[in-house]
Amino acid sequence: MQCSWKSMVLLALASIAIQYTAIRTFSTKPLSLLCSVGLAPTGHAVNCSLKDLTRLGQETLQGSDQGCDDVISHTMPSPSLSLPSHDASKRTHILILATTRSGSSFVGQLFNQHPEVFYLFEPLYHVQLALLPRLAQSRNLAERRVMLGAARDLLRSLYHCHLNSLESYIRPRPANHSTDKLFRRGASRSLCSPPLCEAPLGQEGQSLVLADEGECVKRCGPLNVSLAADVCRAKRLVAIKTVRIPQISDLRALIEDPRLNLKVVQLVRDPRGILASRIETFRDTYRLWRLWRATGRRPHNLDLGQINSVCEDFLRSVSTGLARPAWLRGRYMLLRYEDLARFPLQKTRQLYSFLGLVLDHSVESWIINNTRGSSDLSSRQKFTTVRDSAANAENWRVKLSFDMVVYTQTACQPLLELLGYKTVFHPRELRNLSHSLVEDKMFLPFF
Numbered sequence: 436m437q438c439s440w441k442s443m444v445l446l447a448l449a450s451i452a453i454q455y456t457a458i459r460t461f462s463t464k465p466l467s468l469l470c471s472v473g474l475a476p477t478g479h480a481v482n483c484s485l486k487d488l489t490r491l492g493q494e495t496l497q498g499s500d501q502g503c504d505d506v507i508s509h510t511m512p513s514p515s516l517s518l519p520s521h522d523a524s525k526r527t528h529i530l531i532l533a534t535t536r537s538g539s540s541f542v543g544q545l546f547n548q549h550p551e552v553f554y555l556f557e558p559l560y561h562v563q564l565a566l567l568p569r570l571a572q573s574r575n576l577a578e579r580r581v582m583l584g585a586a587r588d589l590l591r592s593l594y595h596c597h598l599n600s601l602e603s604y605i606r607p608r609p610a611n612h613s614t615d616k617l618f619r620r621g622a623s624r625s626l627c628s629p630p631l632c633e634a635p636l637g638q639e640g641q642s643l644v645l646a647d648e649g650e651c652v653k654r655c656g657p658l659n660v661s662l663a664a665d666v667c668r669a670k671r672l673v674a675i676k677t678v679r680i681p682q683i684s685d686l687r688a689l690i691e692d693p694r695l696n697l698k699v700v701q702l703v704r705d706p707r708g709i710l711a712s713r714i715e716t717f718r719d720t721y722r723l724w725r726l727w728r729a730t731g732r733r734p735h736n737l738d739l740g741q742i743n744s745v746c747e748d749f750l751r752s753v754s755t756g757l758a759r760p761a762w763l764r765g766r767y768m769l770l771r772y773e774d775l776a777r778f779p780l781q782k783t784r785q786l787y788s789f790l791g792l793v794l795d796h797s798v799e800s801w802i803i804n805n806t807r808g809s810s811d812l813s814s815r816q817k818f819t820t821v822r823d824s825a826a827n828a829e830n831w832r833v834k835l836s837f838d839m840v841v842y843t844q845t846a847c848q849p850l851l852e853l854l855g856y857k858t859v860f861h862p863r864e865l866r867n868l869s870h871s872l873v874e875d876k877m878f879l880p881f882f
């Protein structure tokens with residue numbers, strides 16, 4: 436009953452859903468894509484795809500996927516991989532749930548630097564581009580749900596190293612499983628190291644990749660997606676960073692999937708810091724905010740939704756996480772960017788211990804190299820992580836006007852309280868950097 440009702444609604448969303456379905460239908464391996472490839476023996480393929488189609492409708496239309504999905508996980512044969520690689524069910528899968536300009540590149544590096552991690556930087560970019568090219572920031576609920584369904588399916592495939600499911604979304608469509616259009620490939624160390632890249636890249640391809648992402652793309656040639664999948668399977672962990680999943684509840688189906696063993700690190704940041712950073716980075720989209728800062732007058736047509744949605748999504752997710760529901764037990768860690776900036780090593784150790792991993796010395800060394808040094812504010816790369824993180828975390832206090840700060844903190848009041856960010860009442864208080872606006876607060880994972 437439930438499912439058929441949802442299928443009806445699905446039809447109403449045809450304009451997007453059909454495109455999504457088309458992408459899946461023309462995929463080289465539609466059945467295996469649907470069934471988290473390779474886990475189902477061929478004999479079960481048809482059954483599985485039918486059920487999975489139901490699941491597609493379900494996932495597409497509902498935030499907290501249950502019902503049909505439960506049927507799937509109970510009837511699906513358990514994984515018995517015969518790959519010369521790590522058993523998928525024993526691997527740890529990591530999702531960094533973030534929003535733009537919340538410090539997610541930095542957190543991504545904490546995994547990217549680990550030699551046993553296969554790291555993907557923002558693969559969902561391709562889903563968004565393929566499904567909603569002109570609605571990059573869609574707040575339309577129906578569209579968001581369709582996209583989330585697609586995003587979840589893709590994440591599930593990627594964690595199983597089925598990288599070819601990503602090919603369906605890349606434009607132009609890769610020929611012969613080879614592409615030079617993978618978004619921010621250079622941000623992933625594995626994708627820029629042998630065997631995926633045979634070009635000499637300095638010391639084992641590390642430092643150069645970080646120094647300049649573009650260098651990887653230039654020197655490594657097109658990415659062999661099949662080979663990348665082999666590399667993925669040979670690693671013990673897959674970590675994916677995304678800013679395209681709004682709330683933790685959107686991930687519930689994946690978190691509850693016993694085959695995935697997914698752990699989510701939710702990265703949050705003071706929304707006033709996010710705003711300041713976005714104004715610098717997304718100059719067109721945030722043009723009116725710059726105008727406000729320059730003139731001292733708030734433009735009447737300012738899009739306040741830009742910051743309100745950040746606070747709404749954070750508030751919902753964090754409230755969910757802090758309520759400690761059973762489905763998040765041992766699977767959720769809240770991380771304030773400011774804490775990571777102030778105590779990078781200590782926080783990274785906590786992070787790794789939550790994931791049940793040993794902190795590799797290469798990660799430690801990367802942290803030491805990248806959290807000291809001068810803060811190079813005229814840095815070449817917008818998304819560089821190489822800077823004095825501690826100095827940056829609170830530098831919004833000298834970048835936003837007092838009015839803008841007041842506006843933002845009023846709009847985000849409940850969130851600020853929940854996360855322990857102090858409200859300011861006077862410009863003097865705002866600019867006095869010798870007292871921090873970040874309360875000492877521990878957000879420990881629960882088990």
Ligand SMILES: *[C@@H]1O[C@H](CO)[C@@H](O)[C@H](O)[C@H]1NC(C)=O
Pocket residue numbers: 610611
């Ligand atoms: C794909 O590979 C085949 C055989 O190696 C080759 O003939 C063909 O030109 C390739 N196609 C493209 C678009 O590169």
Ligand SMILES: *[C@@H]1O[C@H](CO)[C@@H](O)[C@H](O)[C@H]1NC(C)=O
Pocket residue numbers: 611613659660661662665
């Ligand atoms: C990509 O790698 C696979 C091995 O995984 C190899 O068989 C194939 O020839 C490679 N493709 C290209 C275009 O190099």
Ligand SMILES: *[C@@H]1O[C@H](CO)[C@@H](O)[C@H](O)[C@H]1NC(C)=O
Pocket residue numbers: 641642797800801804
């Ligand atoms: C850290 O810096 C040292 C000295 O510049 C360098 O030898 C080392 O490779 C760097 N480590 C990482 C992980 O970047």
Ligand SMILES: *[C@@H]1O[C@H](CO)[C@@H](O)[C@H](O)[C@H]1NC(C)=O
Pocket residue numbers: 863867869870
């Ligand atoms: C800045 O804050 C510190 C600590 O709260 C305080 O001692 C100091 O007087 C303040 N400075 C100014 C100029 O307000």
